[in-house]
Amino acid sequence: xxxxxxxxxxxxxxxxxxxxxxxxxxxxxxxxxxxxxxxxxxxxxxxxxxxxxxxxxxxxxxxxxxxxxxxxxxxxxxxxxxxxxxxxxxxxxxxxxxxxxxxxxxxxxxxxxxxxxxxxxxxxxxxxxxxxxxxxxxxxxxxxxxxxxxxxxxxxxxxxxxxxxxxxxxxxxxxxxxxxxxxxxxxxxxxxxxxxxxxxxxxxxxxxxxxxxxxxxxxxxxxxxxxxxxxxxxxxxxxxxxxxxxxxxxxxxxxxxxxxxxxxxxxxxxxxxxxxxxxxxxxxxxxxxxxxxxxxxxxxxxxxxxxxxxxxxxxxxxxxxxxxxxxxxxxxxxxxxxxxxxxxxxxxxxxxxxxxxxxxxxxxxxxxxxxxxxxxxxxxxxxxxxxxxxxxxxxxxxxxxxxxxxxxxxxxxxxxxxxxxxxxxxxxxxxxxxxxxxxxxxxxxxxxxxxxxxxxxxxxxxxxxxxxxxxxxxx
Amino acid sequence: xxxxxxxxxxxxxxxxxxxxxxxxxxxxxxxxxxxxxxxxxxxxxxxxxxxxxxxxxxxxxxxxxxxxxxxxxxxxxxxxxxxxxxxxxxxxxxxxxxxxxxxxxxxxxxxxxxxxxxxxxxxxxxxxxxxxxxxxxxxxxxxxxxxxxxxxxxxxxxxxxxxxxxxxxxxxxxxxxxxxxxxxxxxxxxxxxxxxxxxxxxxxxxxxxxxxxxxxxxxxxxxxxxxxxxxxxxxxxxxxxxxxxxxxxxxxxxxxxxxxxxxxxxxxxxxxxxxxxxxxxxxxxxxxxxxxxxxxxxxxxxxxxxxxxxxxxxxxxxxxxxxxxxxxxxxxxxxxxxxxxxxxxxxxxxxxxxxxxxxxxxxxxxxxxxxxxxxxxxxxxxxxxxxxxxxxxxxxxxxxxxxxxxxxxxxxxxxxxxxxxxxxxxxxxxxxxxxxxxxxxxxxxxxxxxxxxxxxxxxxxxxxxxxxxxxxxxx
Numbered sequence: 001x002x003x004x005x006x007x008x009x010x011x012x013x014x015x016x017x018x019x020x021x022x023x024x025x026x027x028x029x030x031x032x033x034x035x036x037x038x039x040x041x042x043x044x045x046x047x048x049x050x051x052x053x054x055x056x057x058x059x060x061x062x063x064x065x066x067x068x069x070x071x072x073x074x075x076x077x078x079x080x081x082x083x084x085x086x087x088x089x090x091x092x093x094x095x096x097x098x099x100x101x102x103x104x105x106x107x108x109x110x111x112x113x114x115x116x117x118x119x120x121x122x123x124x125x126x127x128x129x130x131x132x133x134x135x136x137x138x139x140x141x142x143x144x145x146x147x148x149x150x151x152x153x154x155x156x157x158x159x160x161x162x163x164x165x166x167x168x169x170x171x172x173x174x175x176x177x178x179x180x181x182x183x184x185x186x187x188x189x190x191x192x193x194x195x196x197x198x199x200x201x202x203x204x205x206x207x208x209x210x211x212x213x214x215x216x217x218x219x220x221x222x223x224x225x226x227x228x229x230x231x232x233x234x235x236x237x238x239x240x241x242x243x244x245x246x247x248x249x250x251x252x253x254x255x256x257x258x259x260x261x262x263x264x265x266x267x268x269x270x271x272x273x274x275x276x277x278x279x280x281x282x283x284x285x286x287x288x289x290x291x292x293x294x295x296x297x298x299x300x301x302x303x304x305x306x307x308x309x310x311x312x313x314x315x316x317x318x319x320x321x322x323x324x325x326x327x328x329x330x331x332x333x334x335x336x337x338x339x340x341x342x343x344x345x346x347x348x349x350x351x352x353x354x355x356x357x358x359x360x361x362x363x364x365x366x367x368x369x370x371x372x373x374x375x376x377x378x379x380x381x382x383x384x385x386x387x388x389x390x391x392x393x394x395x396x397x398x399x400x401x402x403x404x405x406x407x408x409x410x411x412x413x414x415x416x417x418x419x420x421x422x423x424x425x426x427x428x429x430x431x432x433x434x435x436x437x438x439x440x441x442x443x444x445x446x447x448x449x450x451x452x453x454x455x456x457x458x459x460x461x462x463x464x465x466x467x468x469x470x471x472x473x474x475x
Numbered sequence: 476x477x478x479x480x481x482x483x484x485x486x487x488x489x490x491x492x493x494x495x496x497x498x499x500x501x502x503x504x505x506x507x508x509x510x511x512x513x514x515x516x517x518x519x520x521x522x523x524x525x526x527x528x529x530x531x532x533x534x535x536x537x538x539x540x541x542x543x544x545x546x547x548x549x550x551x552x553x554x555x556x557x558x559x560x561x562x563x564x565x566x567x568x569x570x571x572x573x574x575x576x577x578x579x580x581x582x583x584x585x586x587x588x589x590x591x592x593x594x595x596x597x598x599x600x601x602x603x604x605x606x607x608x609x610x611x612x613x614x615x616x617x618x619x620x621x622x623x624x625x626x627x628x629x630x631x632x633x634x635x636x637x638x639x640x641x642x643x644x645x646x647x648x649x650x651x652x653x654x655x656x657x658x659x660x661x662x663x664x665x666x667x668x669x670x671x672x673x674x675x676x677x678x679x680x681x682x683x684x685x686x687x688x689x690x691x692x693x694x695x696x697x698x699x700x701x702x703x704x705x706x707x708x709x710x711x712x713x714x715x716x717x718x719x720x721x722x723x724x725x726x727x728x729x730x731x732x733x734x735x736x737x738x739x740x741x742x743x744x745x746x747x748x749x750x751x752x753x754x755x756x757x758x759x760x761x762x763x764x765x766x767x768x769x770x771x772x773x774x775x776x777x778x779x780x781x782x783x784x785x786x787x788x789x790x791x792x793x794x795x796x797x798x799x800x801x802x803x804x805x806x807x808x809x810x811x812x813x814x815x816x817x818x819x820x821x822x823x824x825x826x827x828x829x830x831x832x833x834x835x836x837x838x839x840x841x842x843x844x845x846x847x848x849x850x851x852x853x854x855x856x857x858x859x860x861x862x863x864x865x866x867x868x869x870x871x872x873x874x875x876x877x878x879x880x881x882x883x884x885x886x887x888x889x890x891x892x893x894x895x896x897x898x899x900x901x902x903x904x905x906x907x908x909x910x911x912x913x914x915x916x917x918x919x920x921x922x923x924x925x926x927x928x929x930x931x932x933x934x935x936x937x938x939x940x941x942x943x944x945x946x947x948x949x950x
């Protein structure tokens with residue numbers, strides 16, 4: 001048997017102290033700094049120890065005060081039979097787990113899919129986009145006969161730059177690169193500013209797709225706690241930035257974070273941008289969801305607060321307009337030339353037809369009207385789903401109330417395992433996203449992400465009832 | 476001033492010996508092996524010394540015999556004023572030069588473009604493909620509303636696997652991944668089997684896009700000589716494989732190599748596959764041009780000779796069907812899972828519409844008919860261009876006679892510089908590809924690649940006359 005990783009040894013040390021009564025309920029745990037000094041461990045290990053204790057339900061974080069010992073909800077989970085050889089919080093290793101989850105879903109007959117972050121197809125303006133594609137093809141018989149330029153179509157880049165102005169974000173059209181979704185945008189950003197082995201910080205929980213990208217690029221991952229209200233925890237970030245480990249880049253979804261749905265307050269955005277600049281940590285912003293906010297007032301971006309060209313802005317139309325078109329973009333500021341080179345050698349310029357068809361739509365007032373309608377629809381759908389979950393799921397369940405988007409992040413009572421829940425649901429044809437895959441550190445074992453992209457219906461209502469029953473049967 | 480690289484120092488040593496008469500015309504140069512022992516240099520340095528002497532026109536390689544001193548064509552070129560700090564044959568560093576060439580072209584008004592490897596748009600079945608796209612959209616209103624799967628559309632993968640059988644190549648449809656062109660396919664292959672700093676061998680000359688991919692992935696490049704008749708020089712490869720430098724992968728275009736147009740004989744293909752397997756060097760095959768061969772008989776692939784699953788097969792429809800659709804594919808054998816993961820994290824599944832439209836066309840007999848017509852057209856176009864080049868270009872020019880494809884590789888008399896030629900041509904609105912960018916080692920300074928994708932016309936004839944005049948004025 002391998003030796004448990006250091007953080008687990010230390011966590012066990014504190015667990016023993018709590019069980020034996022040496023540390024009592026209500027007492028304060030040594031601060032992270034003290035823990036680092038006392039045990040001669042790194043910042044990330046100390047942070048991980050606290051997470052571990054949190055996971056055991058014996059620790060309560062009180063803002064601006066510290067970590068306090070609390071009565072565990074239930075019996076502590078038994079230690080895993082085989083401790084992993086690697087500290088999984090530092091190395092992304094989530095890909096296999098995510099694949100297992102996705103493949104299990106592919107091999108099942110799915111009747112109701114709550115695992116998607118997309119809107120239902122009927123909510124997208126597909127007819128208009130199809131018509132635009134046909135019109136575009138008819139007006140240029142040779143369109144399919146020539147490759148597009150690496151950076152993408154000029155008309156679309158202009159429109160994206162003009163739209164960004166609404167959120168007071170200045171993106172020079174000639175420094176925008178059209179990509180295959182935000183996935184490629186973030187991939188390019190990371191390839192431009194990191195090397196294999198570098199450390200990149202992400203929000204925790206974070207979209208599992210991000211963890212997969214980081215793993216594929218052999219990057220080390222540091223998870224920074226985030227809350228459903230204000231997103232990334234800046235105090236925690238600051239500690240990590242001051243720690244011994246050089247953080248090369250930080251990826252943040254400031255608006256309607258996936259899965260939390262959090263929106264960072266403007267003051268936090270400004271402070272975050274400043275912090276990263278001060279520590280020479282490149283800030284990669286993913287603004288894929290911003291346009292799905294309930295309010296008519298556009299949300300500010302991190303890029304808006306950027307004075308030192310240290311923010312790489314990424315976004316996508318996959319969630320807001322047409323998942324099938326795979327259109328995203330990146331504005332990489334001073335790294336533009338490198339990103340352009342990487343895009344050229346990675347996949348060349350994106351296919352032109354969809355860029356033209358989308359531009360045609362986005363330059364008309366219909367686009368804003370469409371977005372307004374979509375936002376209202378999503379508000380209603382989320383509200384209905386949230387009400388049903390509160391009704392059908394066991395007491396002790398709590399649901400986020402994001403101010404936009406398609407996602408709810410559901411915390412189940414601690415006794416539940418989201419992987420068991422996922423498997424049970426799959427057996428009856430219902431797909432959910434288990435919390436486990438939103439972190440490398442098993443922090444969200446009793447969470448699930450529920451997508452609200454589809455109009456509420458008796459079928460959905462019934463599926464949520466079934467999910468509630470499954471949970472109640474688990475005891 | 477920096478010290479010249481070792482290979483240049485040694486080349487100068489031999490040049491001095493030749494100039495002073497110590498080594499006489501007709502005498503044999505020490506063999507590569509002897510040179511390695513005598514000067515305690517690496518295999519790649521010894522090979523580079525021979526290349527350098529070849530470039531000075533003082534060396535003649537006689538098959539199965541060795542390298543002999545010969546009378547130089549003209550006065551030896553003066554040594555460059557500043558010797559490069561790096562051995563450019565080992566590190567790709569071509570990207571900036573390629574960009575400079577491409578950007579110069581973008582900033583000029585191009586009247587006649589001989590730099591493209593594509594066919595003229597009117598030679599592609601664009602109308603049929605457009606009709607298929609429209610039909611596909613009309614039959615599925617939600618097509619643009621959902622993302623495709625990572626590996627691509629099942630129907631297209633089946634058709635590609637079935638077509639491969641014609642060249643006796645067995646590709647399992649479920650292990651094909653549809654990519655954004657061959658560029659992404661090769662990028663994925665390299666990401667799957669190499670790490671930054673590894674050495675990858677390529678044919679010399681090779682398509683500059685490949686050198687850019689290698690540079691973007693921080694891979695070291697070894698160039699292996701190739702001939703316009705039989706492609707990759709297996710004897711040279713064998714020497715390099717036996718050398719001290721571990722070659723992780725080799726990228727080969729066995730059929731209608733770009734720019735040489737060479738087709739490797741079957742015996743060479745078989746031997747190459749065996750050699751690579753023996754040396755544990757992954758063989759990455761790019762079969763983008765194979766379908767453009769003159770003969771009706773499909774060419775065999777390297778994959779056909781593969782017994783140990785050591786060949787990664789890449790191809791594309793960009794040259795044969797529709798450059799604007801950006802469809803390529805990769806069959807990565809035992810690396811399939813890793814390639815699928817990298818594709819998923821790099822750009823996700825390709826856009827579905829074009830895959831369906833192309834499948835619709837490729838599954839009909841019209842596709843074979845179309846290819847037959849295209850091949851005949853290209854044979855005629857190449858012949859006309861070749862005749863005109865022989866007529867208009869200076870005495871001493873030689874042109875390849877490939878048995879298919881869109882490219883001619885033109886060797887000018889040694890006194891000409893292809894970069895100067897490129898610049899002069901650009902001034903009068905004619906674009907060519909200078910030989911310099913087809914190698915990191917400046918081996919092809921007096922070569923140009925001429926694309927024959929467009930139907931011959933008075934405008935093209937006139938442009939070739941103009942090019943001939945420019946060369947003659949250069950003296």
